[in-house]
Amino acid sequence: MSDDGTNYASHLASGSGSGERDAATPVLILGQPFDRGSLYPLRETLHAHVVHAGLPYGRSVDLVLTVHELATNVVFHGSGTGQARIWQLDGVLRCEVGDPGSSDYDTAAWPVKHGHGLWLARYLPDRFTIASGPDGTLATADFALPGPGSHRSATPRLRRLDSHAVLELDGALDEQAAPQITAAVGELVSGTPAAGLVIDLSAVTYWDSTGITALIVAQQRVAETTAGMLVLTGLAAEFAERLDALSPVPFTTRETPAKAVHLFPLP
Structure with a gap:
């Protein structure tokens, strides 16, 4: 500060x-x-x-x-x-x-x-x-204030890989995207005993506290599973610092989804 x-x-x-x-x-x-x-x-x-x-x-x-x-x-x-x-x-x-x-x-x-x-x-x-x-x-x-085109709400896209899943966000991490993120994470953890998840934020253009809350909830939901792990990637340095200050628990972060792969053992 x-x-x-x-x-x-x-x-x-x-x-x-x-x-x-x-x-x-x-x-x-x-x-x-x-x-x-x-x-x-x-x-x-x-x-x-x-x-x-x-x-x-x-x-x-x-x-x-x-x-x-x-x-x-x-x-x-x-x-x-x-x-x-x-x-x-x-x-x-x-x-x-x-x-x-x-x-x-x-x-x-x-x-x-x-x-x-x-x-x-x-x-x-x-x-x-x-x-x-x-x-x-x-x-x-x-x-x-948001720039032109920067406040289109992100639409989460979930990709399932052999060792984990990747949730990609491209747009605003806001009150409209938040329930979609929560639903996608809920679907993943309900069907996976050891949920491994990467949330890629590299294409996020804007955010609000509701979006940050969705990330915190995702962290909590994944942590409740057996050997679950959540990794955030693509965070700008300023946003990472802000998220660290606002979250009650620390996040695991990596620069890119490719650099997070080694954290998830193959089944």
């Missing part, structure tokens, strides 16, 4: 003196104060605005959870009131959760436990920073 205090949206906004706007100039799509009594309306407003801005449903849920957890910490562990802003710039939705009344507050004291809300808020975004200064505390979370 990177914790720096750079407010990129405000920095860019201060430098845009002309009326013309390019892709790097931020556009404020939501600015809303909050307190203890307005956390629910904040969630509803956030969801409506970020879906309208083009964030897929699954990632919009991730964004709402992130901002809600940050706002909750302002309410219960900070000054009690704050401001949430969403900026759109250069293919990114940037969320800022500010607590102007907590300039002397130690953000390291926020309660962070594995699997709890604030832990997820730190690892669900594509980039997360937090810092305190004279103007208060500011947490910033970036969520990348």
